[in-house]
Amino acid sequence: MFLVPYFSLADSIIAILVGLYIIYEAIQLGRETVDALVDVANPELERKITKIGQELNITISKLKSRKIGSASFAEVEIELSSDLKLDQATAIAEKIEKQLLKEIPELKQVIVLAQSHDISRSVIRPRFGLSQIRGHGRGRQRPKQII
Structure with a gap:
C-alpha cells in the first residue's frame, strides 16, 4: 500500500517509454520501406560476392546489387582471358552463377557477364568516324542562303 502514490508516476513513465519505442519502430520500418522502394545497394551481399570471386580466382570488374523487399539481385561483370572460346567463357560464367546462388541464399x-577485354584499351580501332557518316566531312554541301 505504500507504493500507491507512485502508480501515477510509474504509469506516466511507462507510457512515455512505450511511445518512444513506437516512434523508434516506425522510423526503422520507414527506412526499410524506403530502401526497398528505391532499390538500395546491399553492401553485405557485395562483400560475399567479392569473397567468393576471390576464392575462385576471378577478377570482378563491376558489381551491382540491389535489394527489393526480402529478395536480393546482383549483376556481376567478370574479366576473362581473351584466349577463351565463347562456350568456355559461358561455362565459367554459368559455374559462377550457380556457385553464387548456392552459397548466398538471399x-x-x-x-554474370563475361568480358574478355576492355574495348577502350583495345588496339582495334574503327575505320570510320564522323567523316563517313552521312552529312559530315568531304562532299558535304552547305544549304544555300536565301536573302
Whole structure:
C-alpha cells in the first residue's frame, strides 16, 4: 500500500517509454520501406560476392546489387582471358552463377557477364568516324542562303 502514490508516476513513465519505442519502430520500418522502394545497394551481399570471386580466382570488374523487399539481385561483370572460346567463357560464367546462388541464399537472381577485354584499351580501332557518316566531312554541301 505504500507504493500507491507512485502508480501515477510509474504509469506516466511507462507510457512515455512505450511511445518512444513506437516512434523508434516506425522510423526503422520507414527506412526499410524506403530502401526497398528505391532499390538500395546491399553492401553485405557485395562483400560475399567479392569473397567468393576471390576464392575462385576471378577478377570482378563491376558489381551491382540491389535489394527489393526480402529478395536480393546482383549483376556481376567478370574479366576473362581473351584466349577463351565463347562456350568456355559461358561455362565459367554459368559455374559462377550457380556457385553464387548456392552459397548466398538471399540472392534470388544473379546475372554474370563475361568480358574478355576492355574495348577502350583495345588496339582495334574503327575505320570510320564522323567523316563517313552521312552529312559530315568531304562532299558535304552547305544549304544555300536565301536573302
